[in-house]
Amino acid sequence: MKILIAEDDVHIRNGLSDMLSREGYTMITAENGKVALVKYQQEQPDFIILDIMMPELDGYSVCKEIRKHDEHTPIVFLSAKGEEIDKVLGLELGADDYINKPFGIHEVRARIKTIARRCLKAKQNSPDQTFQFGDLLVSPAELCAKREQQIIELSLREIKILMCLWQHKNQVVTRDMLFDCAWGYDHLPNSRTLDQHVSKLRKLIELDPVTPILIRTIHGAGYRYQE
Numbered sequence: 001m002k003i004l005i006a007e008d009d010v011h012i013r014n015g016l017s018d019m020l021s022r023e024g025y026t027m028i029t030a031e032n033g034k035v036a037l038v039k040y041q042q043e044q045p046d047f048i049i050l051d052i053m054m055p056e057l058d059g060y061s062v063c064k065e066i067r068k069h070d071e072h073t074p075i076v077f078l079s080a081k082g083e084e085i086d087k088v089l090g091l092e093l094g095a096d097d098y099i100n101k102p103f104g105i106h107e108v109r110a111r112i113k114t115i116a117r118r119c120l121k122a123k124q125n126s127p128d129q130t131f132q133f134g135d136l137l138v139s140p141a142e143l144c145a146k147r148e149q150q151i152i153e154l155s156l157r158e159i160k161i162l163m164c165l166w167q168h169k170n171q172v173v174t175r176d177m178l179f180d181c182a183w184g185y186d187h188l189p190n191s192r193t194l195d196q197h198v199s200k201l202r203k204l205i206e207l208d209p210v211t212p213i214l215i216r217t218i219h220g221a222g223y224r225y226q227e
Contacts, residue, residue, distance in 0.1 A: 002026040004045035006036035008054045024174040033057025052079040067094035074115045134214045157182050165225035174222040
């Protein structure tokens with residue numbers, strides 16, 4: 001998952017970025033609101049953390065601008081403005097959460113994970129749509145993938161694994177993310193279960209399962225679908 005942090009305090013910005021990088025997230029940072037909007041447009045992050053009192057353009061304005069055309073990317077405010085009216089304004093502008101400074105690093109990490117899971121689940125529950133996965137056309141509604149005239153039948157869990165990789169194309173998808181996507185965060189199978197599913201999936205969809213092209217292993221991190 002790609003996270004944008006817009007925060008003018010360099011110590012907070014770097015501290016959060018380092019902590020979340022160690023969790024396996026891809027980090028993008030911005031030192032003010034204008035830079036945040038530019039990086040949002042260039043990088044299309046999956047999650048946004050916004051300070052409110054930033055130079056050039058405040059966090060409220062950044063949130064408002066993003067929400068004009070993007071209702072789904074999670075946004076969390078991080079601010080020393082702790083009055084009730086500040087929180088109400090932030091949430092009414094479309095933020096998903098509001099965290100007061102000073103904050104505990106573990107609390108921020110936990111809230112990001114919770115909101116990301118909830119948003120991903122909502123995305124997964126949206127109406128089924130076909131998507132292109134390499135040379136395959138995957139149809140969640142029909143539980144299959146098509147390569148030219150060949151139809152490959154897939155289970156719902158296999159479809160969810162493909163969808164998760166496709167939604168995070170060109171990024172490393174951690175094992176925890178795949179567990180959340182395919183099994184749900186209330187149920188955690190062991191690592192071997194995930195490996196077995198990926199191995200079976202490769203036999204079904206890869207032209208050469210021994211040298212997989214569609215689902216690549218990133219050792220020590222997870223998997224990646226490279227488009």
